[in-house]
Amino acid sequence: MxxxxxxxxxxxxxxxxxxxxxxxxxxxxxDFMSARNTPPRQVADQQLSRLQQRFARPTGINDAYDTLERHNIVFLYGTPGNGRTTAARVLLRELPRGSGVYQELTPDADGQSPEPLTPELIGEGDRMLLDLSDAKEDVWTRCHDRFPGFHKVLLDKRSFLAVVLPHAHADGLSPDFAAYRKPVNRPDDLEVIARHLRLRGVDPGSLWHAPKELTDYLTEKPPMRELASTADIIVDACRTAKPEDSFADWCRQAIAAATIRAEEVNDFLPDLRAGSQRALLLSVAMLHGAPADLIHRAAAILRGSLRIAGDDRPLLEHESLTERLREVGASRNDEARVHFDKLRYDHAVRHFFWRNMPDLRRPLRDWVEQVLALPQFPEEGRKDVVVRLAELCALTEDADRLAEPARDWALRYGDPARLRAAADWLGWGVRHEDEPTSRHFRQAIYSWAIRPVEPDLRRVLTEVCVNVMASTHPEQAVVRLHHLARREPFDEGSAKNSARHVLLRLVEMxxxxxxxxxxxxxxxxxxxxxxxxxxxxxxxxxxxxxxxxxxxxxxxxxxxxxxxxxxxxxxxxxxxxxxxxxxxxxxxxxxxxxxxxxxxxxxxxxxxxxxxxxxxxxxxxxxxxxxxxxxxxxxxxxxxxxxxxxxxxxxxxxxxxxxxxx
Known part of the structure; x- marks a missing residue:
């Protein structure tokens, strides 16, 4: 440029x-910002490719594809949790690709922005997704009234639109488009798990003989999102399994980890009466997989912040770290990184403390802030800790307040580690697979961007807009960067990373x-x-x-x-x-x-x-x-x-x- x-x-x-x-x-x-070498559209296309690889085709999906290819539009409906939005993305991915791009239209346009179904913004051969699955009645009505004119433009420009209908209004489609309304049925659950496993490098063998624990779990018809999580646990079980364990053993361990770990923590914790033991247990759970020295230091910080008395005996009489880890059910591997001996035990411990000790929530958040600034903290592990804390906060915090910790970190600290953590927190929210949660985070960023903000927060918001939001909601990223650019001083910060220059680099693509x-x-x-x-x-x-x-x-x-x-x-x-x-x-x-x-x-x-x-x-x-x-x-x-x-x-x-x- x-x-x-x-x-x-x-x-x-x-x-x-x-x-x-x-x-x-x-x-x-x-400069704390991570440079992006890949254009956001290309990142989105790579994500679509991975999604296509693990997509289990439900019955009837080929009819929906044929409708989209022949008529340039399709309306998808089905039971929530069946993977309607994923199906729409895959259908658009499977279309022959020409000069157009893939884009996800946002029904709730914000700021002074054009409506999502604006003909002038359609490119030749574009492939567009309009997800109305959570749309309220006014949004649905506004979009529905624009479909006839928009469809004509699609035909003229040989572009394509897949619409995910809101469940409450799935039967309210105009008769003119009734022939383009297609169901998304539930795919075969075992095939969903098998595809996830193969993509992660695990051979499931023959799933016709899946263990009873897995088939019993699948009879409950969990959402597709939960099936993907179960497949991830099976992968973890495979990597920590004994040589003699079979695929059936991995499945049993994964189901057990997902269902009975909380009960085990509930039975185990009363035996750990000492505050120092519980501080180490929680530190291992929050920093699971981190170096042993970091966990030792972090546990000491947690004891100090909670005023837990230390061991006043001479140092040589203290228990070794190996002994103390064994007491909480953890150990070090050959790389001196600490893991619990039981699969997914860290997840259960974190959730137990968060749900059962409400007074610990604020001190735990403050402790994470301190730990992130430790010089011995490996860069690759910081994001994991931020995401774990964010997931805990999501259990109890109101959705409209969930983004506040990132804002606090950016305003209270100027060091790169905690600014990076603030960006990771907001990035986690924007990428969240639950659309209402993602929408709350995007709205929070918008509400901050339309007001004058401190330089550090502006840099964090700019980073999230260009490196996260631009891949999933590029138009909304443009809106927020525009507001940030209009309010930033011209004599502040690095020119290459100012919101105005980032905005121009983004739209150039x-x-x-x-x-x-x-x-x-x-x-x-x-x-x-x-x-x-x-x-x-x-x-x-x-x-x-x-x-x-x-x-x-x-x-x-x-x-x-x-x-x-x-x-x-x-x-x-x-x-x-x-x-x-x-x-x-x-x-x-x-x-x-x-x-x-x-x-x-x-x-x-x-x-x-x-x-x-x-x-x-x-x-x-x-x-x-x-x-x-x-x-x-x-x-x-x-x-x-x-x-x-x-x-x-x-x-x-x-x-x-x-x-x-x-």
Missing amino acids: TDAPDPPGAGGTGDYYNTTFHFHGSEPPP DTRLRLHLLYRLAFMPRQRRPGRQRALDAWLFLGLLTMPSRPEHIFLQLSSTRLWLSMCWIDVLWGFSSRSWLPHVQRWMTTTDAADDPELVHLALDVLVDAAAENYPALRQIYLTARKSLSAEKTEWLLSRIEEAQRRRPPRRADPEKETRT
């Missing part, structure tokens, strides 16, 4: 907006995202935008114009998108001095002059004339620039358009001061 233009006013004055932008020369703070940002830049309510934010929006628009292949054909082909371009040019031409915008006008004209399509040339010049129609100084500068940049024929055509615009709407002169500066 060509570098974005310098911020308006950088290095001098001359902007009409009552603000001056500049960068300080101070060194940026330490995807034409749909560029259109999404262009819409926002054009239609953000002007009466509610301070001058500085309007200037930043105009600067972002100029950044869009620095991207390759300008002016974009797709931007110019539709009258609506040409209107968006003109509205953004109006802000630029009225807002900045000609010194700021003339190079961009010249680049626009140079690119236009190289186009072979006369219609495209006319449309591109129309955009500039429409934007400057009421700005006489800008019209004059545009014409003078055209004489230097365009052929005589095109310059003559531009002059005729300017004269036509003047006859239709006499230009309004800028005030004397502005005209002089221009």
Whole structure:
């Protein structure tokens, strides 16, 4: 990507907006952000590929595929927990892929954003998912009314849409689309588990002879999400099994781990009366798989924070760490990492303490904050601890408060380890497989982004938007990055990691995202935008114009998108001095002059004339620039358009001061 233009006013004055932008020369703070080398769309496609590999095809799914392929749209319904959304993703993945991209439309559009079913945002050959499984009646009605017009655009652009119907309104589909409504039946449970196991490198052998414990468990018809978790436990059982154990033994151990471990902890804990023993037990559970020295140090911190008396005997009379671990049912492996001897025992211990000792919850959260900052904590293990604590909080916290710990960490600490932990916490929530939980996290990030935030929190939110949310909800990532960019100082932080530069790098990868940002830049309510934010929006628009292949054909082909371009040019031409915008006008004209399509040339010049129609100084500068940049024929055509615009709407002169500066 060509570098974005310098911020308006950088290095001098001359902007009409009552603000001056500049960068300080101070060194940026330490960069905690992880660089993404893979575009978000490619990450999403890789995730779809893995999903397809472990997808067990239910009966009737081929009929749904045929409907989608022939008619470009399909509506899926079925019992919640049957994997309706997964089926929709796989169907879209299986379609022949051309120039289009896969994208998940969000029904609850936030901020000043276009509706999810906006025709201008459809690319040629796009494959789209609209998950309405949790949609409320007003959202369902709004989307339902747009299906007829949207379907026509799908056919014209050879694009595809799979809609997951809300269970409460699955029978309320218009008769016009009744033939495109297809069920998603429950797949074979054993096949679901087998596919998960094979993908993880475990050969299940013949599942026709699965142990009774597994078949009894499957008769309860657990949700597909729970089946995947059970398969993961079987994999863990395989890796810790004895050489003589069979697949049936692994299944029995996994079912036992999922059903009776809590009872074992309940029976075992009363025998551990000493606070030091329980502190070690909880430390092992929270840091399961961590180095022994780290667990020893973490247990000591937990004892201190809970005011548990230490061993006052001479050091050589203390019990060894191996002995103390054995007392709590744990041991060290050959790599000096600590594990419980029983499968999934760590999970049961964590849940026991959290549910049965409510007063311990806040101290435990504070303890995790301290442990994350320990220098001996391996980088690869930090995220596991953050996720374990987040999963515990999800058991008891209200969903709308679940994101608060990450905000607290980002505001209270400035060290990279805890900022990274805050990003991991929010990333866990955004990626959560439960859509309402993910939605709460995305809404929390939005509510923080629309207000001025501290630099550290802004960096965390920027990181989560570009490296997590952009893979699953890219349009929502654009919305949040836009709000962050409009409120960040120009003299703060590293330029490459500022929200404005991250935003431009993100939308560069995807034409749909560029259109999404262009819409926002054009239609953000002007009466509610301070001058500085309007200037930043105009600067972002100029950044869009620095991207390759300008002016974009797709931007110019539709009258609506040409209107968006003109509205953004109006802000630029009225807002900045000609010194700021003339190079961009010249680049626009140079690119236009190289186009072979006369219609495209006319449309591109129309955009500039429409934007400057009421700005006489800008019209004059545009014409003078055209004489230097365009052929005589095109310059003559531009002059005729300017004269036509003047006859239709006499230009309004800028005030004397502005005209002089221009």
